[in-house]
Amino acid sequence: MAMAGLFRRLLPSIAVDFGSSQGKQLFREAIQNGHMEGFPRLVSCFQTQSELGFCGLASLSMVLNALAIDPGRKWKGPWRWFDEYMLDYCGPLDEIKTGGISFANLVSLAHCTGANVEAFHASHSSIDDFRKYVMKCSTSDDCHVIASYHRKALKQTGAGHYSPIGGYHAGKDMVLVLDVARFKYPPYWVPLTNLWEGMSYINEFTGKSRGFMLISRPHREPDMLYSGAAYSQEGKVDGDLGLPSS
Template sequence: MPCRKSLAPDLVPEGHYRRPLPAELIALSSAAGRLLFREALLAGDMESYFPLAEQFHTQVEPSFCGISSLVMVLNALEVDPKRLWKGVWRWFSEDMADCCEQLSVIEKEGVTLDRLAEMGRCNGLLVDARHVDLDADAGIAQFRASVRQVSEQPSGVALIASYSRALLGQTGDGHFSPIGGYHAARDLVLLLDVARFKYPPHWLPLELLWRAMAAQDASTGRPRGYLHVRPEQSAEAARQS
């Protein structure tokens, strides 16, 4: 007999089990999403996906999207935390990323783009925080070039997007997620959404993400943007040191 206990419909707790993606966004696991993945893979624009996918996990708190994205990238880039996680193992988890900000504060308030950049730096990353300016002529071209560069490299560099969910037609507002790939022919990016309880990984137009990253963060009065990150030293050099 199955041990799972089924609840009567009137006893199911309030809340939500995921949300449907807006029509313009394409779930990675859908037939269309898998086709895009195959096409991008053959074009050589999915190299960054695999190290990130190995570390893909769901954020442990509703306000931990920034920390979870950072931890996912730190582990994907093979950054040694130089301190123990469990037993004899050195590994990053959300509760180890609070070198510049208390987790209790982040749990209540979330984290800004610049604060997340500082947290990355004090955990062994070289971080370039780029706030989006819709009026900058080279802005979206630079972002597209960064996405292409990262997507063509199997390791050593990553991008974390800070964007407004509302501009994507999703519920909520400020959010962070790593960028997992690029489909150049259709100018689509793959977002590895760390809030997997809410939305699955999905493809979306690069220009739409750009506009969502230009949305103002109410806590700072500045636009959102993205982080271009790489380790202070390569994983191989760290192992030999």
């Protein structure tokens, strides 16, 4: 008897599976060119989103842990560690669980943790700027890039999504997307131009383009008094929902 439900998706031809022979070769070349400096710390904190709308929260908690940012409060037992359910500073997680989180609200959430954040909507930036920042963070382990993009531009099923960028291949102009929906797609290399296209899609709920953010280690402790007032009510927006067509 066939089991109901979906088990992973095949990557479209536009992407290169990180675990494939070609993906490994791209990885080796990127290391040699110095564009995988942040990868070891980031992959050591790699996680799968635990809820269908938690791609933004999973991406952010993964990056915060890679940067060794102290949440300033306990996770479980005596341990202080970020996971998605620790990111309840600015808004109700139940709403995010079912509908995802907007770009503006994820940026506000990153600020809540005390991280340094630089955020760019694609409509107010350029592909050259994006490439510059990807190269900057890929040659350092002090900052990481989270991309907000529409999967359609990558020939994938689904809609709005977030994932961290794990590295860059300068020769091929490709980025390594560490997709936090690991139940759906593995990490993959994809042309930077296609990811930029995905970030240029307009979010139908907010009327704004998607974009990218640079997260770096703070020079202050997390602001535990940060108010949820900065959290805007922009509706159910970006989350990799588990519908049959997603």
